[in-house]
Amino acid sequence: MAALNVRGGGRRRRAMNEINMVPFIDVMLVLLIIFMVSAPLITTGTIDVPTVGKAKQAETRKIDVQVALDGKLKLSAEGSERSLTLKELADNVKAAQKDDAQVPVVISADRNVKYDTVVKVMDTLQRAGIQRVGLSVKAGG
DSSP states (O other): OOOOOTTTTTOOOOOOOSOOOHHHHHHHHHHHHHHHHHGGGOOOOOOOOOOOOOOSSOOSSOEEEEEOTTSOEEEEETTEEEEEOHHHHHHHHHHHHTTOTTSOEEEEEOTTSOHHHHHHHHHHHHHTTOOOEEEOOOOOO
């Protein structure tokens, strides 16, 4: 008996060397439609930026630290004003507070001063243990 050809008639099947693009295009169109429908439904995030309000009562005693454009510091407390360096700042502020840690320290700077300089001043004061440190703001207008 002769051996039968199991492959179905002796014809070989050739490998397909072309990519079928139709399913790929179908998937892309479905994704495009999904994104087009869902895009208007997505809400954008909002950021709550703090606003400046009116203080109930102005502080009667405060210490002002002014940062100049060239990075020099001026300390104003109780009518006196003196120039100082960053290293001298913490000791002079503590001396101006006179054992009252609740006296606020307000840092003010020109808008063209580098942000890094103002952060260094705040960091120096906070590392020295000064509790009430704030930034002076100009009302918008």
